[in-house]
Amino acid sequence: xxxxxxxxxxxVDTALFTIRDERLCLILTRRKEPPFEGLLALPGGFVxxxxxxxxxxxxxxxxxxxxxxDAPYLEQLFTFSGxxxxxxxxxxxxxxxxxxxxxxxxxxxxxxVFPVDxxxxxxxxxxxxxxxxxxxxxxxxxxxxxxxxxLPAEFxxxxxxxxYEQTIGARLDKASFRHKILELDIIEEMPNxxxxxxxxxxxxxxxxxxxxxxxxxxx
Amino acid sequence: xxxxxxxxxxxVDTALFTIRDERLCLILTRRKEPPFEGLLALPGGFVxxxxxxxxxxxxxxxxxxxxxxDAPYLEQLFTFSGxxxxxxxxxxxxxxxxxxxxxxxxxxxxxxVFPVDxxxxxxxxxxxxxxxxxxxxxxxxxxxxxxxxxLPAEFxxxxxxxxYEQTIGARLDKASFRHKILELDIIEEMPNxxxxxxxxxxxxxxxxxxxxxxxxxxx
DNA sequence: AGACTTATTTGTTTTTTGCAAATAACATTT
DNA sequence: AAATGTTATTTGCAAAAAACAAATAAGTCT
Numbered sequence: 001x002x003x004x005x006x007x008x009x010x011x012v013d014t015a016l017f018t019i020r021d022e023r024l025c026l027i028l029t030r031r032k033e034p035p036f037e038g039l040l041a042l043p044g045g046f047v048x049x050x051x052x053x054x055x056x057x058x059x060x061x062x063x064x065x066x067x068x069x070d071a072p073y074l075e076q077l078f079t080f081s082g083x084x085x086x087x088x089x090x091x092x093x094x095x096x097x098x099x100x101x102x103x104x105x106x107x108x109x110x111x112x113v114f115p116v117d118x119x120x121x122x123x124x125x126x127x128x129x130x131x132x133x134x135x136x137x138x139x140x141x142x143x144x145x146x147x148x149x150x151l152p153a154e155f156x157x158x159x160x161x162x163x164y165e166q167t168i169g170a171r172l173d174k175a176s177f178r179h180k181i182l183e184l185d186i187i188e189e190m191p192n193x194x195x196x197x198x199x200x201x202x203x204x205x206x207x208x209x210x211x212x213x214x215x216x217x218x219x
Numbered sequence: 220x221x222x223x224x225x226x227x228x229x230x231v232d233t234a235l236f237t238i239r240d241e242r243l244c245l246i247l248t249r250r251k252e253p254p255f256e257g258l259l260a261l262p263g264g265f266v267x268x269x270x271x272x273x274x275x276x277x278x279x280x281x282x283x284x285x286x287x288x289d290a291p292y293l294e295q296l297f298t299f300s301g302x303x304x305x306x307x308x309x310x311x312x313x314x315x316x317x318x319x320x321x322x323x324x325x326x327x328x329x330x331x332v333f334p335v336d337x338x339x340x341x342x343x344x345x346x347x348x349x350x351x352x353x354x355x356x357x358x359x360x361x362x363x364x365x366x367x368x369x370l371p372a373e374f375x376x377x378x379x380x381x382x383y384e385q386t387i388g389a390r391l392d393k394a395s396f397r398h399k400i401l402e403l404d405i406i407e408e409m410p411n412x413x414x415x416x417x418x419x420x421x422x423x424x425x426x427x428x429x430x431x432x433x434x435x436x437x438x
Numbered sequence: 439a440g441a442c443t444t445a446t447t448t449g450t451t452t453t454t455t456g457c458a459a460a461t462a463a464c465a466t467t468t
Numbered sequence: 469a470a471a472t473g474t475t476a477t478t479t480g481c482a483a484a485a486a487a488c489a490a491a492t493a494a495g496t497c498t
Contacts, residue, residue: 010311047300049225049309054301079298079313081266082273088447090268092311094298142436143362148222158445164312164438172438176486180438193256199444200494217361217436218455219383219391219399350444376474392456397477418462418475437486 008081008090013044013057013126015077015133016066018105019150022135022166025114026130027100028122029066030112035087040112042130044093059096067108071098073149073212077133085125093124097133099149124188141167145186145213156195156202159186186213190219227300228310231277232263232345234296234352235285237321237332238369241385243356244332245349246319247339248285254306255342259331261349263312278315283324286327290317292368292431296352304344312343316352318368360386364432375414375421380407405432 016027028040043066045058052058056076063071074096081092105111116119116134119127140146147167151159162179182189187205194201235246247259262285263279273279275295282290293315300311324330333339335353338346359365366386370378380396400406406424413420 008229008266008268010227010229047227047311049227051300055298055311056300076297079274079293081313083268083274088257090266092266092274094300094311118478139433142438156445168438173487174445175447175488177438179486196495197444198442200446201498202445207303215438219361219387219396219434247466360456375476393476394457394478416475417465417473418466419477421476 003201006090008092009086010047010049010055011044011091011093012049012062013042013080013093013095013199014062014066014127014132015042015058015095015135016063016071016100017097017116017137017150018100018102018113019163019166020102020113020115022162023117024166025113025115026119027066027085027105028112028114028120029110031123038123039123040094040114040120041123042095042126047094056096058096059094062107063098067100067105067111069104072210073096073099073146075212077129077136080125080129093129095129095133097136099137099146101150101152137167138169139173143215143217145207145209148186149212153206154190154193154204155206156204157181158202165188184213184215220410223308226229228305228308229266229274230263230310230312231266231274231281232261232299232312232314232348233278233281234261234283234316234349235282235290235319236316236335236352236356237319237324238382238385239321239332239334241381242336243320243353243385244334244335245338246285246324247331247333247341248329250342258342259333259339260342261314261345268312274313275315278313282317285329286319286324287329288323290319291429292318292365294431296355299344299348303383305397307327310347314348314352316355318356318365320369320371321373336399356386357388357421359431362434362436364426364428366429367426373412373423374438375411375423376400377421379424403432403434 018025019172029043031037031039031041043062045062047058048056052061060070073213077097078094079092079094085091147163148160150163157178161172161174165172170205186208188208190204190206193204237244248262250256250258250260254371265275266274266280271280279289296314296316298311298313302309319379360383367379367384376397380393384391405427407427409423409425412423414423415435
């Protein structure tokens with residue numbers, strides 16, 4: 001059976017998270033063409049069948065175009081579709097979300113960053129997309145090393161503790177957190193590297209693995 | 220910017236799970252047209268932009284066409300894409316997975332059911348899809364009411380216990396399981412309904428909610 | 439030297455889990 | 469009718485994990 005139906009438009013959109021000033025933020029882009037020209041929106045674009053190997057490659061292309069480098073963590077979020085979501089017609093948007101340490105964005109002129117709880121009105125179904133992305137981020141934070149990808153390569157136990165609290169949105173006991181994280185082996189001490197300040201120096205750690213590690217759970 | 224690029228083909232595929240004889244199975248369909256005519260494959264088809272409200276509606280249409288009714292649990296799994304996965308060209312397949320109690324399939328002539336660990340060779344990237352679907356099913360089983368959707372509306376604690384063990388693939392302590400499940404409030408007793416046999420009658424339960432309930436976890 | 443600040447460890451209490459066994463309730467057999 | 473078999477359900481206890489509170493450590497700053 002050959003497809004005799006008019007094919008939908010196929011695009012990718014991206015939710016690019018970072019944490020700035022202890023707040024979860026998203027990178028938005030100002031649309032340069034209609035529809036919704038001039039509005040802030042999630043970075044995205046059509047799939048280029050000639051150059052993109054798959055939709056993930058398309059998302060990487062979009063992200064590189066936006067921030068100039070690859071995100072340390074990228075994952076497919078969900079595919080949004082339907083006749084109503086885009087005025088240009090029945091469309092499919094494969095959405096990816098990425099985590100980007102704020103340190104690597106600072107000073108980047110194209111990075112317009114907004115706290116997720118203070119976003120401007122967004123076009124298309126982008127508010128729905130954001131809601132789903134935040135939900136996924138929060139969910140995965142509770143059982144994986146995900147939040148660590150919001151930190152720079154070196155961080156202290158307290159940095160990690162704080163970023164877990166921020167992404168999950170709940171208080172976590174310090175002693176238990178430390179214990180659990182060390183037991184899980186997702187991070188490793190950097191020998192003889194400490195962060196100093198007007199206080200006792202803090203051990204610096206780094207992720208043991210460049211990829212997300214899920215924790216075990218039981219029912 | 221109007222899309223000047225050739226648009227990819229857009230289809231949906233479905234992974235329809237059931238448990239038969241204590242084994243996790245998938246419903247396959249025999250392809251009636253090329254490519255791969257005559258082979259067993261995951262049920263799927265092109266999105267019909269005129270009639271389908273979105274890809275989930277398309278998946279429901281495919282499922283109804285296959286088993287004759289709606290699946291009690293349906294969820295988007297992942298979107299597979301690329302130039303190589305379908306000989307007809309650059310394609311996007313939005314894949315959904317569904318859980319269907321075996322009791323509702325028994326006797327259905329169109330239901331060709333195969334254990335997931337004994338599937339025939341599958342066309343396209345369907346083996347990859349199956350792997351991802353099984354992984355998701357197993358994953359969600361450990362922290363949600365998901366496995367209960369493989370059971371009929373009424374079930375005993377032991378039915379539930381067994382189906383959790385089967386989907387997770389590990390032994391679970393009976394007493395702890397019972398305790399945890401009751402504490403979680405995902406099921407409710409059906410007053411005065413018991414399953415009898417050559418033994419003490421077993422209390423019948425039903426799901427408290429028609430939708431999947433995730434359990435709380437902490438890091 | 440003493441105050442101050444954050445890091446890290448320790449101890450105790452409380453809550454969950456794992457395991458083993460006892461008890462319950464029926465059908466079937468003797 | 470009593471004994472037996474079979475699965476359901478509860479109980480008790482030991483072990484492990486988590487929550488909470490507080491002490492101690494190791495620097496800087498005044």
